[in-house]
Amino acid sequence: MVKVLFVCIHNSARSQMAEALLKKYGGEIFSVQSAGLEPGILNPLAVEVLKEEGIDITGKKTQSVFDLFKEGNLFHYVITVCDEGNSQRCPIFPGQTSRIRWSFKDPSGFMGTYEENIAQTRAVKEEIKEAVLAFIEMIEPQY
Numbered sequence: 001m002v003k004v005l006f007v008c009i010h011n012s013a014r015s016q017m018a019e020a021l022l023k024k025y026g027g028e029i030f031s032v033q034s035a036g037l038e039p040g041i042l043n044p045l046a047v048e049v050l051k052e053e054g055i056d057i058t059g060k061k062t063q064s065v066f067d068l069f070k071e072g073n074l075f076h077y078v079i080t081v082c083d084e085g086n087s088q089r090c091p092i093f094p095g096q097t098s099r100i101r102w103s104f105k106d107p108s109g110f111m112g113t114y115e116e117n118i119a120q121t122r123a124v125k126e127e128i129k130e131a132v133l134a135f136i137e138m139i140e141p142q143y
Helices: 014-029 043-054 065-070 114-142
Strands: 002-008 032-036 077-080 098-103
Touching: 002 014, 002 065, 014 032, 014 043, 014 077, 043 098, 043 114
Parallel strands: 002 032, 002 077, 077 098
Antiparallel strands: none
16 A cells, blocks of 8 residues: 655645545555645635535544654655645655655635635646646556
């Protein structure tokens, strides 16, 4: 089983979307979690765009990457989905962990009407989905 952790700042949108999409499309070879550097509140726009994908994360809790680290969790891949500067703040997990950096816009920073913000969040979800599907193609032949 390939253990994957997605990390962003608040674990409110990008990492939650990545986790949900890998769970949906990755099959049973993946064990997936997500966490944040400063856990916040689940972003309702992320919840809504995932529902359009047939995924319901309503009520999912955010969690701290540092709590996972302290618990001694081991991951094959730690994938940061925040900007470059913040991805450097992620802890180094013990063991043979590969770090991957993906950079996506943060839906919590979108300014505009509801329609504009949901459209931008939908676009971020599509970018994350493309990255997740490419990741699956890269990993599946090895397992």
